[in-house]
Amino acid sequence: MPMVNFTHCLLCALWQPLEENVKLKLSQFCQVPVSNIVNLHDVTNIWHIPLLLRDQRAHEAILKVLGLWCVGKVPQEPKLSEWTERASRFDKLKSPVRIAMVGKYTGISDSYLSILKALLHASVALDRKLVVDWVPSCDLEDSAAVETPDAYEKAWGLLKGANGVLVPGGFGDRGVQGKILAAKHARENNVPYLGICLGMQIAVIEYARSVMKLRDANSTEFDPAAKTPCVIFMPEVGCLTSYCI
Known part of the structure; x- marks a missing residue:
């Protein structure tokens, strides 16, 4: 046929x-x-x-x-x-805006594809050329200064050179301390900070610890036995990912 x-x-x-x-x-x-x-x-x-x-x-x-x-x-x-x-308009953009993306999966850009597209549209609307600096949150932690000093210096260099800091959603407690340090840097240096989901929890925890002096403040998402829970799970909502600040 x-x-x-x-x-x-x-x-x-x-x-x-x-x-x-x-x-x-x-x-x-x-x-x-x-x-x-x-x-x-x-x-x-x-x-x-x-x-x-x-x-x-x-x-x-x-x-x-x-x-x-x-x-x-x-x-x-x-x-x-x-x-x-x-x-x-996009082709003529010259003035850069540097955004530090602080997370665990910085080696896989597709993990944050929707965020990247949103940043791109926002930067074009403001006549800025978007530059995203990927910052592994683990490399910002104090332990990295000893174990991987080169990565530590690079991560902090990128963070300090950013015009804005974005901490996206995530799961688990690995790299959380690095994200808290990123939020602290942004707050203390008046750098615009956007926290999405876990990133918002990070901002609350950092403020509670640094400003309110609640040293044990934490989220029950990754520390169910937190002595000072500032972000708690709400079982009455009926959703496993419903947390309240």
């Missing part, structure tokens, strides 16, 4: 634009018109993607396949002035 091909459009994601001879070969082997083969190569920022699709008339190919081409109420030319402005 002959193989039936239901492919109408071919979008090729790669690091560089396709050469015309390659598009011709793809057209022959995949039985897709050359005009329906679209380059989705690497660009300087994500806002260039709609412009890339428009410039290659990808919308025309899709509308024709769907039978919507020349239908009165369907716009045939996309209005992308905002996208064009945003893409150009």
Whole structure:
């Protein structure tokens, strides 16, 4: 039986634009018109993607396949002035803003992907070029000064050079002391601090210990027997992750 091909459009994601001879070969082997083969190569920022699709008339190919081409109420030319402005704005950013991301999983950026995207959008809105410095929280602790002095110096250098400190969510007590030290540094030096989930607990614990002099202050999330619990579990809420400050 002959193989039936239901492919109408071919979008090729790669690091560089396709050469015309390659598009011709793809057209022959995949039985897709050359005009329906679209380059989705690497660009300087994500806002260039709609412009890339428009410039290659990808919308025309899709509308024709769907039978919507020349239908009165369907716009045939996309209005992308905002996208064009945003893409150009991003490319022109020069003034950096350095954010120290203090956590346990700093070697895996995908662990904090949503946070990174939020920071990116915020920095563009403020005309700043985002620079994220990954700071392993364990490397900020006093024990690291003895065990891994180079990592300790690097971590503190990044933290002290940051315009803002972000401590994201996390689990377990490993690296908690390093996060507390990061929160203390931010508070004492008037550096903007954002604590998300565990990061918020860290800020409360640090303030309770340093300012309120409650030396044993802790969260029952990682110290159920805390002598001075400043963040407690609320079983009446009926959720295993419901904590109250």
